[in-house]
Amino acid sequence: xxxxxxxxxxxxxxxxxxxxxxxxxxxxxxxxxxxxxxxxxxxxxxxxxxxxxxxxxxxxxxxxxxxxxxxxxxxxxxxxxxxxxxxxxxxxxxxxxxxxxxxxxxxxxxxxxxxxxxxxxxxxxxxxxxxxxxxxxxxxxxxxxxxxxxxxxxxxxxxxxxxxxxxxxxxxxxxxxxxxxxxxxxxxxxxxxxxxxxxxxxxxxxxxxxxxxxxxxxxxxxxxxxxxxxxxxxxxxxxxxxxxxxxxxxxxxxxxxxxxxxxxxxxxxxxxxxxxxxxxxxxxxxxxxxxxxxxxxxxxxxx
Amino acid sequence: xxxxxxxxxxxxxxxxxxxxxxxxxxxxxxxxxxxxxxxxxxxxxxxxxxxxxxxxxxxxxxxxxxxxxxxxxxxxxxxxxxxxxxxxxxxxxxxxxxxxxxxxxxxxxxxxxxxxxxxxxxxxxxxxxxxxxxxxxxxxxxxxxxxxxxxxxxxxxxxxxxxxxxxxxxxxxxxxxxxxxxxxxxxxxxxxxxxxxxxxxxxxxxxxxxxxxxxxxxxxxxxxxxxxxxxxxxxxxxxxxxxxxxxxxxxxxxxxxxxxxxxxxxxxxxxxxxxxxxxxxxxxxxxxxxxxxxxxxxxxxxxxxxxxxxxxxxxxx
Numbered sequence: 001x002x003x004x005x006x007x008x009x010x011x012x013x014x015x016x017x018x019x020x021x022x023x024x025x026x027x028x029x030x031x032x033x034x035x036x037x038x039x040x041x042x043x044x045x046x047x048x049x050x051x052x053x054x055x056x057x058x059x060x061x062x063x064x065x066x067x068x069x070x071x072x073x074x075x076x077x078x079x080x081x082x083x084x085x086x087x088x089x090x091x092x093x094x095x096x097x098x099x100x101x102x103x104x105x106x107x108x109x110x111x112x113x114x115x116x117x118x119x120x121x122x123x124x125x126x127x128x129x130x131x132x133x134x135x136x137x138x139x140x141x142x143x144x145x146x147x148x149x150x151x152x153x154x155x156x157x158x159x160x161x162x163x164x165x166x167x168x169x170x171x172x173x174x175x176x177x178x179x180x181x182x183x184x185x186x187x188x189x190x191x192x193x194x195x196x197x198x199x200x201x202x203x204x205x206x207x208x209x210x211x212x213x214x215x216x217x218x219x220x221x222x223x224x225x226x227x228x229x230x231x232x233x234x235x236x237x238x239x240x241x242x243x244x245x246x247x248x249x250x251x252x253x254x255x256x257x258x259x260x261x262x263x264x265x266x267x268x269x270x271x272x273x274x275x276x277x278x279x280x281x282x283x284x285x286x287x288x289x290x291x292x293x294x295x296x297x298x299x300x301x302x303x
Numbered sequence: 304x305x306x307x308x309x310x311x312x313x314x315x316x317x318x319x320x321x322x323x324x325x326x327x328x329x330x331x332x333x334x335x336x337x338x339x340x341x342x343x344x345x346x347x348x349x350x351x352x353x354x355x356x357x358x359x360x361x362x363x364x365x366x367x368x369x370x371x372x373x374x375x376x377x378x379x380x381x382x383x384x385x386x387x388x389x390x391x392x393x394x395x396x397x398x399x400x401x402x403x404x405x406x407x408x409x410x411x412x413x414x415x416x417x418x419x420x421x422x423x424x425x426x427x428x429x430x431x432x433x434x435x436x437x438x439x440x441x442x443x444x445x446x447x448x449x450x451x452x453x454x455x456x457x458x459x460x461x462x463x464x465x466x467x468x469x470x471x472x473x474x475x476x477x478x479x480x481x482x483x484x485x486x487x488x489x490x491x492x493x494x495x496x497x498x499x500x501x502x503x504x505x506x507x508x509x510x511x512x513x514x515x516x517x518x519x520x521x522x523x524x525x526x527x528x529x530x531x532x533x534x535x536x537x538x539x540x541x542x543x544x545x546x547x548x549x550x551x552x553x554x555x556x557x558x559x560x561x562x563x564x565x566x567x568x569x570x571x572x573x574x575x576x577x578x579x580x581x582x583x584x585x586x587x588x589x590x591x592x593x594x595x596x597x598x599x600x601x602x603x604x605x606x607x608x609x610x611x612x613x614x615x616x617x618x619x620x
Contacts, residue, residue: 142321145604146597149559150577154329154593157581234449238563241451242578254451261455261567265463275452283447 029219032295039291045284049277053104056097063091065098066249074267084269092273095256100277102252103240106167107232113171114232115225118178123209123217125179126186137183140176148173152235156244163246170235174228181224182217189213219296223289230285237278253278307612311605322597323378327371330586378594384587386580393591396576401595404561404572406477407495410488411557412550414496415503420546422500423507424534427515438504445501450560454494454567461490474571491568495560499553506549510542517541543614551607555600 033039055061063069069089077084083092125136143151155169189195190213198208237254239245245252251259256274264271377384383393422438429435461467477484514520515538523533539546562574569575573592580588 138321142318142325145318145322145601146325146593147555147559147600149562150593150596151329153562153577153581154326154589157584157586157589158330237449238451242563242566244581257452257455261458264455264459268459271452271455271459275448275456278449278452279447282449286447 029292029295033288033291036291036294038287039295042284042287042289042291045280046288049100049281049284050104052097052277053101056094056099057101057105061091061094061097063094065094066090067094074263074270076267077269083273084267086267086270087263092269095251096253096273096277099251099253099256099274100281102163102246102250103233103236103254103278104281106163106170106236106246106252107229109164109167110170110174110232110236111225111228113168114174114178114228115221117171118175119182119214119217119221121175122179122182123186123213126183127190127205127209127213133183136179140179143172144176146173149235149238152239153242153244156239161244161247163250166236166239166245170232170239173235174231177228178221178224181220185217185220186213189216223293223296226285226289226292230282230289233278233281233285304612308609311608315601315605318601319594319598322601323375323594324371326590326593326597327374328367330590331367331370374590378591383591386585386588393588396588397573397591397595400571400573400576402476403474403570404565404574406484406488407492407561407565407570407572408554408557410492411495411499411560412554414492415499415553415557416550418496418500419503419549420507420539423504423546424511424539426504427508427511428534430512438508441497442501442504445497445499446505450494450498451563451567453497454491454564457490457494458567474569487568487570491564491570494564494567495557498560499550499557502553503546503549506545507542510545511538514538514541540614544611547607547610547614551603551610554603554607558596558599558603 034043056065059065067090069085069091071089072081072085073089074087075081075085075089081091081093083096086092086095121136121140125133125140146154151173152166152169155172156165159165159168195208195212198212203212236245236252237257240252240254241258243255243258245255253274257271257278260267260270260274374384381394383397385392386396389396418441422434422441426435426438474487475483519541520533520538523537524530528537561572562577564570565572565574566578573595577589577592577596579585580592
């Protein structure tokens with residue numbers, strides 16, 4: 001963040017000089033995120049979820065996720081199987097860890113799509129003239145008018161099931177939120193002195209938009225990204241619950257919930273295991289987003 | 304006021320028009336068409352002339368704007384097309400399913416408002432007491448556990464612990480057997496209502512806490528009004544805007560939630576119709592049902608906006 005950026009969120013930070021050091025702002029944000037009670041819980045939960053998912057993807061699970069132990073079918077949680085076993089004798093914990101990776105992977109790609117397209121569209125809509133802005137905002141309004149989960153359902157219908165298609169379907173539904181959240185600040189940044197100075201100096205629009213405006217909206221984009229991850233995990237779980245997730249054998253968490261519905265009466269842990277994973281992941285990303293918002297903009301802290 | 308309603312209606316129609324284009328494009332521009340969708344692999348066995356005849360029947364090969372115009376034209380005249388799977392007119396499928404979804408949505412909204420406003424007001428008036436803690440507990444649960452998990456858990460609990468299967472005989476309408484109908488609707492509505500109620504509770508509680516210490520409340524008490532009148536008339540009215548905003552947002556989410564809940568509780572509503580048609584790749588039905596959901600969503604947003612101006616005269620620009 002250069003000194004040119006005065007008048008932007010920088011001036012709400014304590015001005016004790018340490019911010020002149022490059023990278024200091026990032027350290028400061030991370031430190032206040034860790035000091036924030038909910039933010040810290042969020043960091044820990046997200047850390048646990050990501051570690052479990054990565055372990056699930058690399059096969060570092062307590063048991064092989066697909067290993068069927070026919071002598072231990074539908075066993076209740078025990079020390080050997082903390083989440084119990086399913087109807088094929090698979091270890092629920094290992095299976096959930098693998099499913100967590102599938103869900104997380106789809107959610108991350110969905111958010112990458114929504115964040116990239118939405119941020120670029122938002123910056124362009126905020127910076128460029130009336131017509132471009134009007135067109136982008138009207139399309140955004142229309143996308144916004146379709147409930148996101150139904151938009152995802154329609155896209156999956158057209159593309160057919162598959163993990164990339166799920167990611168695309170979920171991502172498109174979240175684009176409007178990024179557009180709206182980015183456009184507002186850009187509208188006011190456009191009139192700020194340093195951007196006008198850049199225009200007078202003859203900087204190209206691309207340089208102004210992506211070198212000078214983008215860093216100033218990166219904070220809200222970061223906050224929105226964590227919130228979007230929470231939402232995307234939910235949306236992915238709901239889609240695969242409805243049978244529109246990635247095709248087998250890649251079981252995502254939602255599909256595990258749906259499969260457990262016939263077993264849950266006798267084996268409650270088959271429902272509890274994937275449910276706990278979903279809820280912990282969603283709460284973790286939401287709390288992380290809360291903490292990050294307060295860390296980036298201390299003005300919201302009193303709420 | 305009338306002019307405002309008129310302007311809103313106009314925006315709504317324009318938005319809906321755009322939404323119909325988006326839905327049409329998603330379902331048509333992407334690979335696959337009705338012929339391959341309805342026949343699957345066996346489409347490859349058809350002769351050239353048979354394929355051409357089918358293409359003509361469905362309007363495939365015509366420019367997209369022509370296809371869109373004919374779809375729009377038939378929608379405006381109330382003809383939603385024919386389901387490829389069941390050969391029944393989409394309009395009559397929708398006509399049978401819509402009342403179920405509406406009943407579910409209304410019941411869920413009532414439960415959500417009772418839980419949300421009830422616990423929200425009581426919690427704000429007795430902070431950190433039992434009722435507040437209970438409310439906060441329900442709120443955390445409703446906000447963090449997704450609908451499909453609550454629903455699956457509730458079905459399991461009802462069936463295995465209480466041996467209660469209200470839907471085993473198939474769905475009955477409220478006119479045919481009101482008592483059975485209410486039993487069938489109550490639990491799906493409760494599933495949805497918990498999530499809505501949690502969000503409404505949060506904003507009600509905050510809104511009440513913000514006005515409870517203001518002078519007009521003390522004045523109302525001072526001039527001898529009973530506590531009940533002050534709470535339910537003066538406090539709640541002052542706190543109504545955030546509650547209405549949150550209710551509007553939640554009603555929008557609720558429409559999406561009905562899809563999942565109808566699937567879990569086997570209710571023959573629009574959501575279930577949508578899921579079965581998606582699995583059958585029945586575009587005619589998917590297209591129309593998605594459009595109806597979007598129309599409902601837009602209408603809810605418009606009503607919320609109009610409610611503001613009715614509640615708070617200051618917003619009448």
